[in-house]
Amino acid sequence: MDKSGKYLKEIASIIVTVIAYCFSVFVMGVGSSMLLLILIPICVYSFFSFNYGKSYQVNNNDIVINSLWWLIYVILVTLTAANILPLVNEWYNWLWIEIIPFFIVKFTNRTTIKDTLRNIGICGSLVKKPWKRKTLFMCFIITPILMWSAHGRFNITLGKIAENPTALLFFPLMFFLMMLTAGTTEEFFFRGVIQRNIYNATKSQIIAVLVSALLFALFHLPWAFFSWSHTSGNFLISLANIMTEQFPSGVFLGVVFIRSSNLWPPIILHSFINSVWATATFFTDNPILKFG
Numbered sequence: 001m002d003k004s005g006k007y008l009k010e011i012a013s014i015i016v017t018v019i020a021y022c023f024s025v026f027v028m029g030v031g032s033s034m035l036l037l038i039l040i041p042i043c044v045y046s047f048f049s050f051n052y053g054k055s056y057q058v059n060n061n062d063i064v065i066n067s068l069w070w071l072i073y074v075i076l077v078t079l080t081a082a083n084i085l086p087l088v089n090e091w092y093n094w095l096w097i098e099i100i101p102f103f104i105v106k107f108t109n110r111t112t113i114k115d116t117l118r119n120i121g122i123c124g125s126l127v128k129k130p131w132k133r134k135t136l137f138m139c140f141i142i143t144p145i146l147m148w149s150a151h152g153r154f155n156i157t158l159g160k161i162a163e164n165p166t167a168l169l170f171f172p173l174m175f176f177l178m179m180l181t182a183g184t185t186e187e188f189f190f191r192g193v194i195q196r197n198i199y200n201a202t203k204s205q206i207i208a209v210l211v212s213a214l215l216f217a218l219f220h221l222p223w224a225f226f227s228w229s230h231t232s233g234n235f236l237i238s239l240a241n242i243m244t245e246q247f248p249s250g251v252f253l254g255v256v257f258i259r260s261s262n263l264w265p266p267i268i269l270h271s272f273i274n275s276v277w278a279t280a281t282f283f284t285d286n287p288i289l290k291f292g
Contacts, residue, residue: 062108063197066101070194073097074219081226090181097189105193120192121263135265138256139272146273149245150280153230160283167282174275174288183271190216190250191257191266205258213250217242249273 073088073096080088088096106116150156161168195212199205224231224238231238253266260266281288 078222081222178271209254216250217246
């Protein structure tokens with residue numbers, strides 16, 4: 001592709017993103033199910049511009065063992081969310097969905113540590129130059145969506161922020177903690193391992209994104225049913241919640257992973273999304289961290 005074609009492609013990407021941004025502002029207040037529609041323009045464009053880089057050949061052992069491990073992990077999550085056995089938390093996830101899947105991939109494919117990390121998506125460069133700007137721009141684009149969601153979930157208003165502006169100072173700490181926990185561990189497993197496996201098995205980026213996003217959402221179902229105050233005890237509401245929040249988020253992050261061929265942009269975006277939510281809790285009576 002010549003330079004003019006490349007620039008036209010980037011301009012089209014920005015235009016589509018701006019349209020998605022305007023659309024998200026327009027639908028604010030309509031309901032969380034509209035989040036599915038907010039992501040459609042970005043996803044439709046991205047589905048025609050995928051670049052997955054080099055992939056493994058199909059390895060049935062890798063696919064089967066990691067699929068079974070996803071099922072085992074969901075069982076562990078369910079036992080924890082139901083207060084039966086405390087098996088899963090953000091720090092234990094470094095073992096459950098980072099270290100164990102890494103060695104499954106390494107030994108089933110007989111690759112070195114460096115090659116295993118590269119094929120999963122942990123590239124040598126943190127974020128390649130064009131994706132530094134794109135990742136920052138996407139954080140800006142999704143901020144009003146996150147603020148709207150926080151308003152609906154926690155009743156966060158500008159008045160509450162004005163009453164306690166120092167709570168915003170916790171955002172860098174939350175971002176750092178999310179980079180150390182869910183932002184990295186969940187992206188490593190659901191995008192770098194599961195999505196890659198589905199792509200290798202089907203050779204379809206669309207199937208890979210949608211199925212891995214569905215598995216990502218289903219992993220949150222036990223938490224929604226047993227633990228989250230706004231959905232606890234109601235299976236249908238819990239299911240609706242993960243399908244209108246976690247599923248579209250999984251699609252969005254999966255598309256970013258494919259476009260960038262690098263796990264770092266979805267890790268940063270995932271951490272940013274989680275840290276906005278975590279910071280929002282400091283404007284409620286039940287903050288995610290308590291001091292004193």
